[in-house]
Amino acid sequence: EVPLVESGGGLVQPGGSLRLSCAASGFTFRNYWMHWVRQTPGKGLVWVSRISRDGSTTTYVDPVEGRFTIFRDNAKNTLFLQMNNLRAEDTALYYCAGSRDYDESFDYWGQGTLVTVSS
């Protein structure tokens, strides 16, 4: 069973919006800090955003601050990333990942959803 399944990616024009979802199963979602990590094709991993177990604390990497919003629904075991004012440089494969605490390893990963920003 795949612990995390992302969806919501697609082709969007610059300035547009997308909402990514990440459905969790097989572990106690509410006990995990959750993250979004992106990877440009052929490049490395870049952490994008983090949310605390209860959703009260969020953190973002500088390039997405003010444009992206991470949130979660623990009742539905789902993580989200609302992406607004998208830029070409946001084009990437977006993974969701889970860690037991804010300073611990990313134990669970999804398979990723591809976001392409292009006119």
Add this chain to the structure above:
Amino acid sequence: SYVLTQPPSVSVAPGKTARMTCGGDDIGSKTVHWYQQKSGQAPVLVIFSDSDRPSGIPERFSGSNSGNTATLTISRVEAGDEADFYCQVWDNSGDHYVFGPGTKVTVL
């Protein structure tokens, strides 16, 4: 912001030992995690907290961390170990997560 460095590539013959480094300023004072990413797949955690192995990861994978260098070692390398390997730390000064650029391991 905190920066991690990794050699772009490491080549190793089957059955031999592969060692790859992850460099950072006083990285020994931080906790390092390592991920393996095979072609077309999601990353998988192979070492956490410098040297611990998650369940299901072979004992051939080991890690160490001291001074300015963390090291991932793969003993008795197999063809199936071919992948990109990324080190990662939590940068407490910026409260951000940092990945190294990755090392591509090629099994000859």
